[in-house]
Amino acid sequence: xxxxxxxxxxxxxxxxxxxxxxxxxxxxxxxxxxxxxxxxxxxxxxxxxxxxxxxxxxxxxxxxxxxxxxxxxxxxxxxxxxxxxxxxxxxxxxxxxxxxxxxxxxxxxxxxxxxxxxxxxxxxxxxxxxxxxxxxxxxxxxxxxxxxxxxxxxxxxxxxxxxxxxxxxxxxxxxxxxxxxxxxxxxxxxxxxxxxxxxxxxxxxxxxxxxxxxxxxxxxxxxxxxxxxxxxxxxxxxxxxxxxxxxxxxxxxxxxxxxxxxxxxxxxxxxxxxxxxxxxxxxxxxxxxxxxxxxxxxxxxxxxxxxxxxxxxxxxxxxxxxxxxxxxxxx
Numbered sequence: 451x452x453x454x455x456x457x458x459x460x461x462x463x464x465x466x467x468x469x470x471x472x473x474x475x476x477x478x479x480x481x482x483x484x485x486x487x488x489x490x491x492x493x494x495x496x497x498x499x500x501x502x503x504x505x506x507x508x509x510x511x512x513x514x515x516x517x518x519x520x521x522x523x524x525x526x527x528x529x530x531x532x533x534x535x536x537x538x539x540x541x542x543x544x545x546x547x548x549x550x551x552x553x554x555x556x557x558x559x560x561x562x563x564x565x566x567x568x569x570x571x572x573x574x575x576x577x578x579x580x581x582x583x584x585x586x587x588x589x590x591x592x593x594x595x596x597x598x599x600x601x602x603x604x605x606x607x608x609x610x611x612x613x614x615x616x617x618x619x620x621x622x623x624x625x626x627x628x629x630x631x632x633x634x635x636x637x638x639x640x641x642x643x644x645x646x647x648x649x650x651x652x653x654x655x656x657x658x659x660x661x662x663x664x665x666x667x668x669x670x671x672x673x674x675x676x677x678x679x680x681x682x683x684x685x686x687x688x689x690x691x692x693x694x695x696x697x698x699x700x701x702x703x704x705x706x707x708x709x710x711x712x713x714x715x716x717x718x719x720x721x722x723x724x725x726x727x728x729x730x731x732x733x734x735x736x737x738x739x740x741x742x743x744x745x746x747x748x749x750x751x752x753x754x755x756x757x758x759x760x761x762x763x764x765x766x767x768x769x770x771x772x773x774x775x776x777x778x779x780x781x
Contacts, residue, residue, distance in 0.1 A: 471492050621752075
C-alpha cells in the first residue's frame, strides 16, 4: 500500500519505519524546509508543502497525519476530499464537534478513518491487562505522566499538558470502563494563559479525576517540566494491583503521589516493560492495511464511537480547566 505522510516529527519517523520507506511516496510539512530535511534523511522521499498537499496525495492509497494538533482536522479533511483513507495521530481534532464532522464525512465517502490509539497493538501491555482481569473488578485507574517544557506544550499548536497527555489516558478509560463518568473534577486547576501570541504555553501541573458512580474512578496526574519522564500506570482491583512502569521495570518508586498508603497491602504486583514503539506502529499499520483491504471504514480495535467519546470527555475537562485554544477562538 502506498502512503503519503504529513508531519516530520518523531511519530512520522516511527511511521515511515513501520510502513517502510519504499511504501512512502511523499512526505509533507507546513514548513517546506522541514519536509526537505526529513525526505533527505529517508532515502530522498519526494516532499511537499501543505499548499501542494492535494496534488501530493494523488498516487497514494492512504495518508498518515502527524502534524501539529491544530492542523490535524484540515489535513484529514484534505486527504478525505482526495478520496484517500486516513490514519491520524491523536487527537483527531481539537474538539468533539470537529471530530464528529470528520468521522461523518469519512463514512459518507466510504473511506477508512482511524485516530491512532496504540493500546490494542501493545502485545505486552495487552497481556498485562489480561492478567489484571484475573484480579477481580477494576475500581481505580491511576496514570502518572510527565511532559517537558517544549514544543508540544505550545497553545498556538493546540498543545498543552492536557491535550498532549489526555488522549492515551482517555483511551485507556474508554477501553476499561464502558460507561460515562458521573463526575469530573480538576483537583489542581492551573491558570492557563489565553494569549494567542507565540510562544504561549500551558505549563502547570494538572490533575484530573473522573468518577464513575461511587466506587470507580480514574485519575490523571500530569507533571510539566519534570526531570523524571517515566509514565506510570496503576490498576487497582478488588483482588490485587497491577503496575506498569515502562522506563524502570525493576523497581516502582513508591514515593509517587498517586499511591495511597491504605492500598499498599494489596497482594498482587506486576511490573513490565511495554513494547518498543516501532513494533507497536508495525502492528498498527498491519491492522490498518488489513481493515482497508476488507473494505472497513473504521477499526474494530478503535471504532469511531470511542474516538468521539474521548473527544467529548476532553471537551468537558478543558471547559473545567478554562482552556480554549487560539485556533478555536473567533477572530
